[in-house]
Amino acid sequence: MAMPRRLIDTVDHAGRSEGFEDEGALHERTGRASIRSPRRGIGAACRKACLANGFPAGVLQRGLSPGRALFVDALPSFYDDLDGFRAEGWRRLAEGVTNRHSPFHTPSLATVDAAGRPRLRTVVLRAADAGAGALRFHCDRRSDKAREIAANGLAALHVYDGRAKLQLRIEGRAHLHQDDAVADAAWGAALTMSRICYGVEPAPGTALTAGDAYTMPDEDPEARIGRENFCAVVLSAERMDLLYLDRRGHRRAVFRRGTETWTGTWVAP
Numbered sequence: 001m002a003m004p005r006r007l008i009d010t011v012d013h014a015g016r017s018e019g020f021e022d023e024g025a026l027h028e029r030t031g032r033a034s035i036r037s038p039r040r041g042i043g044a045a046c047r048k049a050c051l052a053n054g055f056p057a058g059v060l061q062r063g064l065s066p067g068r069a070l071f072v073d074a075l076p077s078f079y080d081d082l083d084g085f086r087a088e089g090w091r092r093l094a095e096g097v098t099n100r101h102s103p104f105h106t107p108s109l110a111t112v113d114a115a116g117r118p119r120l121r122t123v124v125l126r127a128a129d130a131g132a133g134a135l136r137f138h139c140d141r142r143s144d145k146a147r148e149i150a151a152n153g154l155a156a157l158h159v160y161d162g163r164a165k166l167q168l169r170i171e172g173r174a175h176l177h178q179d180d181a182v183a184d185a186a187w188g189a190a191l192t193m194s195r196i197c198y199g200v201e202p203a204p205g206t207a208l209t210a211g212d213a214y215t216m217p218d219e220d221p222e223a224r225i226g227r228e229n230f231c232a233v234v235l236s237a238e239r240m241d242l243l244y245l246d247r248r249g250h251r252r253a254v255f256r257r258g259t260e261t262w263t264g265t266w267v268a269p
């Protein structure tokens with residue numbers, strides 16, 4: 001979602017601030033502004049524009065080269081809204097399930113191994129249920145992550161979306177579903193190209209004599225090959241930590257989930 005932008009200042013070719021507020025045509029592609037009827041206002045107007053947009057006066061002028069304009073993104077609606085911030089986290093997660101271009105589509109999953117060491121890897125986010133505070137991804141029953149989740153259930157997901165300037169961390173308990181309705185439904189909805197990954201031999205993580213010394217099954221019209229290795233994993237969120245970066249002041253909040261509801265607080269970023 002593109003944020004509305006305002007032109008708050010330009011610098012002329014002599015390096016002078018021109019002090020425009022909301023005037024002129026903006027050319028997003030070149031980053032230049034064309035001003036049809038310039039209104040002359042230098043220090044004071046520029047200072048006013050800075051302060052109106054939450055900048056300390058003076059910051060605005062640094063880094064501007066002659067002929068270029070500074071654009072300021074409007075603050076997002078959740079900026080000072082704790083419930084809105086949490087909703088934004090879940091909205092991004094839900095979007096990540098369906099939009100493969102979103103960074104929320106491929107979060108990093110952390111687990112803890114038997115020696116207490118952290119383990120990290122990328123997974124594809126398959127479902128995000130804000131009401132239940134639950135997230136789903138899939139894995140192979142024979143993988144390290146499945147073993148680690150089976151052993152202690154401790155898990156966390158992390159995403160940083162650079163365009164949204166939003167970091168999300170969710171910690172909770174993960175549960176493996178292998179032979180139940182959750183796993184059957186997830187398998188039923190999986191694409192063939194995803195399903196065949198679960199038929200890889202030998203098991204994921206096994207040492208090979210050569211890089212290609214493994215086999216993948218052919219496409220299976222019965223959609224059964226790999227099913228015995230397939231797991232749906234549901235992470236029940238217990239804590240969510242959101243960080244939004246903005247030079248006007250970062251916003252960070254921590255939310256904890258009780259049996260059914262969340263409580264949250266702003267925290268120092």
Ligand SMILES: Cc1cc2nc3c(=O)[nH]c(=O)nc-3n(C[C@H](O)[C@H](O)[C@H](O)COP(=O)(O)O)c2cc1C
Binds near residue numbers: 140144145
């Ligand atoms: C973009 C991307 C998406 C991935 N999605 C999954 C996934 O959904 N499930 C999964 O088990 N592994 C997925 N992987 C592979 C894992 O990151 C990891 O390499 C593999 O599962 C072995 O992890 P483990 O040994 O810690 O269990 C993905 C890797 C990438 C790069």
